[in-house]
Every structure is written in C-alpha cells, then in structure tokens.
Amino acid sequence: MKGKAVAIIPARYHSTRLPGKPLLPLAKIPMIMHVVERARRASLISRVIVATDDERILSAVRAHGAEALLTSVDAQSGTDRVSEVAALLDSEVIVNVQGDEPLIEPATIDAAIEPLVRDSDIQIGTTSEPIDSVEDVFSTNVVKVVTDGRGFALYFSRSPVPFVRPAPGLTLEQSLRRDARLLSNYRKHSGLYAYRKDFLVRFARMGPSRLERLECLEQLRALENGFGIRVVEVEHRSIGVDTEQDYERVKRLIEESTYD
Numbered sequence: 001m002k003g004k005a006v007a008i009i010p011a012r013y014h015s016t017r018l019p020g021k022p023l024l025p026l027a028k029i030p031m032i033m034h035v036v037e038r039a040r041r042a043s044l045i046s047r048v049i050v051a052t053d054d055e056r057i058l059s060a061v062r063a064h065g066a067e068a069l070l071t072s073v074d075a076q077s078g079t080d081r082v083s084e085v086a087a088l089l090d091s092e093v094i095v096n097v098q099g100d101e102p103l104i105e106p107a108t109i110d111a112a113i114e115p116l117v118r119d120s121d122i123q124i125g126t127t128s129e130p131i132d133s134v135e136d137v138f139s140t141n142v143v144k145v146v147t148d149g150r151g152f153a154l155y156f157s158r159s160p161v162p163f164v165r166p167a168p169g170l171t172l173e174q175s176l177r178r179d180a181r182l183l184s185n186y187r188k189h190s191g192l193y194a195y196r197k198d199f200l201v202r203f204a205r206m207g208p209s210r211l212e213r214l215e216c217l218e219q220l221r222a223l224e225n226g227f228g229i230r231v232v233e234v235e236h237r238s239i240g241v242d243t244e245q246d247y248e249r250v251k252r253l254i255e256e257s258t259y260d
Contacts, residue, residue: 004044004046004092004093004113004117005044005045005046005091005092005093005094005095005113005194006045006046006047006048006049006086006089006091006093006094006095007039007042007045007047007048007049007094007095007097007109008048008049008050008051008081008082008085008086008094008095008096008097009032009035009036009039009048009049009050009051009097009098009099010051010052010077010078010079010081010082010096010098010099011032011050011051011052011054011057011061011099012052012053012054012057012078012081013052013053013054013056013057014054017242017243018241018242018243018244018246018247020056021100021241021247022052022057022060022099022100023056023057023060024241024247026102026250026251026254026255027254027255029064030060030061030064031099031100031102031241032050032057032060032061032099033060033061033064033066034102034103034254035097035098035099035100035101035102035104036048036050036061036064036066038097038101038102038103038104038105038106038109039095039097039104039106039109041106042106042107042109042110042113043106043110044109044110044113044114044117045095045109045110045113046091047067047091048066048067049067049068049069049085050066050067050068050069050099051068051069051071051081051082051084051085052068052069052070052071052081053070053071053072053073053075053081055070058070069085069088071084071085072084077218078096078098078099079096079200079203079204079218080204082094082096082200082204083200083201083203083204084204086195086197086200086201087197087201089197091197092196092197093113093116093117093194093195093196093197094194094195094196094197094200095109095112095113095192095193095194095195096192096193096194096195097109097192098191098192098240100240100241100242101191101192101238101239101240101241102241102250102254103238103239103250103253103254104190104192104238105234105236105238107234107236108127108129108190108192108234108236108238109192111127111232111234112125112126112127112190112192112193112194112232113125113194114232115194115230115232116194116196116230119230122196122228122230123195123196123199123222123227123228124193124194124195124196124199124219124222124227124228124229124230125193125194125229125230125231125232126153126189126190126191126192126193126194126219126229126230126231126232127189127190127192127231127232127233127234128145128147128187128188128189128190128231128232128233128234129187129188129190129233129234129235129236129237129238130183130184130187130188130235130237131144131183131186131187131188132183132237133183134173134176134177134183136186136188137160137176137183137186138160138173140158140159141158141242142158142188143156143157143158143188143189143191143217144156144157144158144159144160144161144186144187144188144189145187145188145189145231146161146162146187147187147231151230151231151232151233152228152229152230152231153219153223153228153229153230153231155220155223156189156215156217156219156220156223157215157217158215158216158217160172160186161186162185162186164176164182164185167179187231187233188237189219189231190234190238191238191240193219199227203221203222203227206221206225208221209221209224209225210224211223211224212224239253
C-alpha cells in the first residue's frame with residue numbers, strides 16, 4: 001500500500017496569533033520540519049511537499065533537505081494552497097497535513113487515507129480523537145464532530161455537539177464535571193484531510209457555503225454540497241500550535257522526550 005498518497009503541508013508566515021510559527025524552533029529545528037518528518041513516516045505516503053507563499057519558509061524547508069513549492073499570494077486558505085500544488089501532481093490521493101501539528105502521529109495520517117484506499121466512492125477522509133477535558137468541550141478553538149452509524153460526519157462545530165442533556169438542576173458544564181464519563185460523547189476533529197485529487201481541485205473552486213461562513217469551518221462546505229466525509233476514530237491526541245502557550249507546551253514536550 002506504500003505510495004498511495006502525497007502529503008502537502010500548507011504553511012504561511014503571517015499567522016494572526018503567532019506570526020512566523022512554521023519557523024519557530026523545536027529541538028533546534030523549525031516546527032514545519034517536525035511535521036514533514038512525521039508525514040514522511042506514514043506508511044501510505046510516498047512524497048511530502050510544503051506549500052507556502054513565503055520565501056523564508058521555502059528557503060528553510062529546502063535547507064533542511066525537504067521539498068517545498070511557492071504558491072500564489074492570492075490563495076485565501078491552506079486548502080487553496082494544497083489544491084494549487086495538487087493540480088501539478090499525478091497522485092490520486094492528496095493529504096492536507098496541517099503545518100502547526102508537529103506532534104501528529106504517522107498512524108493518524110494513514111488512518112485518514114485508508115477509507116479512500118478501501119472504497120473508491122469516498123472522496124474525503126479525516127480523523128477524530130477523544131476529548132478529555134471539559135474545557136475542550138466548550139473551547140471554540142476545539143472543533144467537535146458528530147458522526148452517523150457508518151462513521152460519516154453529520155456535522156462539525158465549535159460549539160459543544162452533541163448537546164448532552166444535563167442532570168436536573170445542573171448546567172451542561174456542571175454535569176460534565178460531575179460525571180467525566182459523559183466526555184466520551186464528544187470527539188475532537190483532528191483537522192487532517194485526505195482527498196481524491198480531482199475532488200480537491202473541484203472543492204477549492206466551490207464558493208464558501210453558509211454554514212462554513214458562520215462557523216469558519218471549510219469542511220462544512222463539503223457537507224452542504226452533499227459530499228460525505230468519512231471520519232476515522234483514532235486514540236492519539238494532537239496538539240495544534242495556535243498561540244504562544246501552545247508553542248511553549250509543545251516545545252516542552254518535544255525537548256523533554258526523545259523524538260522518535
């Protein structure tokens with residue numbers, strides 16, 4: 001099954017909350033290179049490309065011996081950058097690996113790809129992971145996903161979905177804190193996507209949908225246009241680096257452990 005997909009990692013320099021984060025050092029190498037190395041270790045990935053609109057990121061990635069391509073400054077999102085590079089390739093399956101996930105498990109990347117390998121009708125695969133804290137349930141930075149009995153996404157939201165009816169006289173938060181078992185009803189969306197290339201190019205050309213605009217979640221565009229998203233459950237907890245606090249946490253985890 002080796003060589004089924006190409007991983008494309010979108011990376012931009014001008015992050016609103018943490019400018020220059022792809023180049024922030026983790027164990028003496030840029031964050032983006034940790035993502036590259038993790039993607040390289042996925043068994044279903046044959047090639048890894050960083051897609052960026054910034055010369056500094058391009059130069060840094062190439063200096064570390066990895067492949068990078070400069071994308072248009074007109075790209076409005078990471079998906080647009082991934083689609084632009086994907087259009088140049090002949091791979092059937094493209095994986096969008098987030099550039100701010102330096103601890104992503106290679107097995108998680110494989111898990112997103114596997115549904116497309118098994119079923120030619122599936123156009124998008126992604127993953128979800130457990131939520132362990134009440135804070136994450138209510139955090140708008142943690143995207144929650146609910147699925148049907150076949151594992152296809154019903155909805156993605158920044159709100160606590162599904163709504164678990166609280167015990168009498170309690171709020172939802174109080175119920176979750178009183179009974180930690182209720183947390184098992186919630187799944188975090190990992191933010192990783194495997195696409196069939198032709199669909200990805202088509203998807204990037206679709207206009208933003210109503211719910212996508214409301215939630216600021218691109219994946220809702222696919223659901224609103226009638227395309228199923230297969231969600232594979234994984235156990236590894238990912239940590240996205242969006243803030244200085246996230247960066248310090250990931251930096252500590254990487255520098256205190258052996259990078260395997």
